Amino acid sequence: MSGDFPQDDQFDEKRYGNTADILSTADSVHQQRYVSLLTRKTMALVLAGGRGSRLHELTEWRAKPAVHFGGKFHIVDFALSNAINSGIRRIGVLTQYKAHSLVRHLRDGWCGFKRALGEFVDVLPASQRIDAGWYRGTADAVYQNLDIIRDHKPEYVLILSGDHIYKMDYGTMLAFHADTQADLTISCIEIPVAEAAGVYGVLQVDESGRVIAFEEKPAKPSEIPGQPGMCLASMGNYVFGTRLLYNELIHDADDEASDHDFAKNIIPAVIHKHEVFAFPFRDPKTGKCAYWRDVGTLDAYWQANIELLNTTPELNLYDSEWPILTDQPQLAPAKFVFNNEDRRGMAVDSMVSGGCVISGATVDRSLLYSNVKVHSYAHVEQSVVLPDVSVGRHTRILRSIIDRGCVIPDRMVIGVNHEEDRERGFRVTANGIVLVTPDMLGQPVHTVR
Numbered sequence: 523m524s525g526d527f528p529q530d531d532q533f534d535e536k537r538y539g540n541t542a543d544i545l546s547t548a549d550s551v552h553q554q555r556y557v558s559l560l561t562r563k564t565m566a567l568v569l570a571g572g573r574g575s576r577l578h579e580l581t582e583w584r585a586k587p588a589v590h591f592g593g594k595f596h597i598v599d600f601a602l603s604n605a606i607n608s609g610i611r612r613i614g615v616l617t618q619y620k621a622h623s624l625v626r627h628l629r630d631g632w633c634g635f636k637r638a639l640g641e642f643v644d645v646l647p648a649s650q651r652i653d654a655g656w657y658r659g660t661a662d663a664v665y666q667n668l669d670i671i672r673d674h675k676p677e678y679v680l681i682l683s684g685d686h687i688y689k690m691d692y693g694t695m696l697a698f699h700a701d702t703q704a705d706l707t708i709s710c711i712e713i714p715v716a717e718a719a720g721v722y723g724v725l726q727v728d729e730s731g732r733v734i735a736f737e738e739k740p741a742k743p744s745e746i747p748g749q750p751g752m753c754l755a756s757m758g759n760y761v762f763g764t765r766l767l768y769n770e771l772i773h774d775a776d777d778e779a780s781d782h783d784f785a786k787n788i789i790p791a792v793i794h795k796h797e798v799f800a801f802p803f804r805d806p807k808t809g810k811c812a813y814w815r816d817v818g819t820l821d822a823y824w825q826a827n828i829e830l831l832n833t834t835p836e837l838n839l840y841d842s843e844w845p846i847l848t849d850q851p852q853l854a855p856a857k858f859v860f861n862n863e864d865r866r867g868m869a870v871d872s873m874v875s876g877g878c879v880i881s882g883a884t885v886d887r888s889l890l891y892s893n894v895k896v897h898s899y900a901h902v903e904q905s906v907v908l909p910d911v912s913v914g915r916h917t918r919i920l921r922s923i924i925d926r927g928c929v930i931p932d933r934m935v936i937g938v939n940h941e942e943d944r945e946r947g948f949r950v951t952a953n954g955i956v957l958v959t960p961d962m963l964g965q966p967v968h969t970v971r
Contacts, residue, residue, distance in 0.1 A: 631849020
């Protein structure tokens with residue numbers, strides 16, 4: 523049977539490519555199918571119940587994963603988008619602290635999946651399924667939902683932190699986990715020792731990448747062998763074989779002395795009994811350390827937002843191959859009005875979202891989230907302005923975070939004189955970033971968040 527394919531002695535390399543190219547393509551297709559099988563066998567659990575206390579008043583009425591980021595997104599959107607883009611369509615989001623706005627966001631933006639195809643994003647609140655208590659820690663949060671996990675019969679469970687900013691293909695991590703025959707794989711990022719000290723969990727590895735010890739927020743992190751001054755910080759993402767996860771969680775739940783936390787209890791226990799490997803998170807194109815931000819402090823949150831304004835930012839939000847998905851309101855396009863010499867509506871080196879009106883004001887190197895109104899003669903510079911804010915006439919705002927719903931009075935100056943900022947009750951960070959919330963202005967609007 524000859525068909526359209528030439529006989530061996532008539533093979534046309536110009537048309538079909540050489541043998542090496544065909545084999546390479548075949549290997550690539552095989553790898554893609556291999557990864558897709560792994561992702562289908564995986565259930566992801568996003569830990570999104572954290573308070574985010576280091577963000578202070580910014581999380582007074584919302585959980586940290588619900589905090590806005592990047593002009594139109596919420597922090598939790600990054601872990602969820604990574605999972606969906608990786609081909610993982612069975613996802614549970616574990617919520618607890620002041621979760622109303624988070625649950626509303628998940629309901630409106632993340633519940634359009636086909637259950638008939640086994641796809642879902644489920645909200646898993648602390649609902650006292652096991653006992654009369656709330657989630658006592660990250661491990662306990664998963665333990666209290668073991669019956670739900672068992673119903674879906676995953677071969678792998680991917681535990682994800684819901685409060686970091688990054689883009690990552692979890693399929694690559696799953697393939698690494700399967701290829702190394704690991705019992706547990708921990709994703710990690712290479713960062714300076716000084717940056718990790720007292721802040722991140724740190725892995726110690728041998729030459730093969732096997733984890734031999736785990737330190738929870740050590741004062742003096744262990745360095746990477748051969749890389750002085752650098753350490754492996756945990757990203758809070760783990761791949762478990764399902765049976766191991768069940769056994770460890772059940773054993774931990776019976777331990778009254780445990781904090782019921784993955785970093786403090788589960789991981790150190792597993793390292794001494796099972797094969798645990800570190801998965802360094804690197805850019806697949808360059809092989810260098812990939813973009814990852816913990817926006818857990820006001821300074822870090824401000825900095826990560828402002829970095830997006832660079833001409834070529836490290837985090838590309840315009841990447842159509844790996845889109846960050848979210849729920850967003852239906853708003854009119856941003857509008858800039860008045861073009862007089864002393865009253866020109868303009869924004870430079872900035873990101874301005876839908877529904878915004880810049881009316882005879884100047885916005886310079888700032889992010890304006892949805893539905894922000896900046897009135898005449900105001901000047902907003904190097905600032906992060908969350909949704910539904912109104913900035914009064916002749917106002918000046920510098921290096922600040924303005925929380926959702928604030929109404930900034932006419933002629934108010936923020937971020938220029940920090941003593942005055944503190945006297946008004948605004949929070950000023952060690953790096954001089956000013957946080958303003960509605961409560962600080964005597965405008966209690968938390969009921970609409």
